[in-house]
Amino acid sequence: MSRAPSQRLAYNEPTKLDTLAAWLLALMWVLPLIYTVWTAFHAPEYAARFVWNAPLTLANFARAWEAAPFARYFLNTTLLVVMILAAQLVLSTLAAYAFARYEFRGRDIAFSLVLVQLTVMPDLLLVENYRTMASIGLIDSLFAIGLPYFASALAIFLLRQTFLGIPKELDEAARMEGASAMQTLWRVYVPLAKPIYVAFGLVSVSYHWNNFLWPLIVTNSVNARPLTVGLQVFSSVDQGIDWSIITAATLMTSAPLLIAFLLFQRQFVQSFMRAGIK
Template sequence: MSVASIGYRTYGVGRALETAAAWALGFLWVLPLLYAFWTAFHPAEFSTRFSLLAPLTLENFVNAWDAAPFARYFLNTVLLVTMVLVAQLVLVTLAAYAFARFEFPGRDALFALVLVQLMIMPDVLIVENYRTMTALGIKDTIVAIG
């Protein structure tokens, strides 16, 4: 029985070059991540030279944690995500129920507007959102971000 009859394919040099190029590009993509991992666990003097005998340390993580109030940042993130999630779940559930169960004039047009609103990137609205939050007097608060 030949190799081709079993179901295996034979690949040429072109396919091997494609595979080698893909692996090379993948390695180039991962290289900065490996460098970041290396420098995170080694002292600063070993960030520019590679040595297998370089001492491992967690001092960089301690310095980063002490440089900013990360515990407060984490609490702010949890509060923000909780607020946004609860508000979205309530509003989306009510809207979905209304669209699914009730027949009312303009339902299709209103549903199309909801879909158009989903297509607008939030980055486009950031200046107008800032002006609105300033006018409401809640600028620089968690509620304004949510």
């Protein structure tokens, strides 16, 4: 009898105030996007005012593409996020499997240190990371941008929790079939953790595609700079700020992530729900 009220409360429909708050938050997020799209597809004289019959143009995108080596920036960014994600998945899988299935001295302490890393903001490590990259001669390279992120505490934590929920009987069955520890990991554990890999991959790609401060600090030339750093060329104080070309460049930078989300939003949501990420 005591559980009935709580169960009814859990499935209450949202109130009018909840709906209004949701609409206000949605407007706060969508209005800047609407302005960006409007400005990018219209001539500069329409950047500060809405004229519904104003002619559309693609000239801003052409000007933005010619003003900066976008092809190189796209290549750098793609290589960077692929390199980081591949290293994170491999290293985190091995670490999570060790934490979940092996008994060794100092295991709990080591895992506690992994959890502590989750509380440390990456910006706090900028100086030490720069000194490390400089000492090994990696400044101004894609490897310098990605190396500090190769080990992911979040991925280790999520995969460890998932591996702990897999019955140990599957290990025993695989061993009886003659599978080694690595074969058991890649053929049993990894397929069962697919939603976790998808969910973490989305987080990792989105973060490193949009990361700005660390690539700005550790790179000096076009050869290693990603898209976010390349956008600086459009905000020169000496030449003035042209919002039409800036918004066009911003749309080109964010377009891959936006298109991917629109095409695979159902898979995105399902992966996050299965992974337990809130």
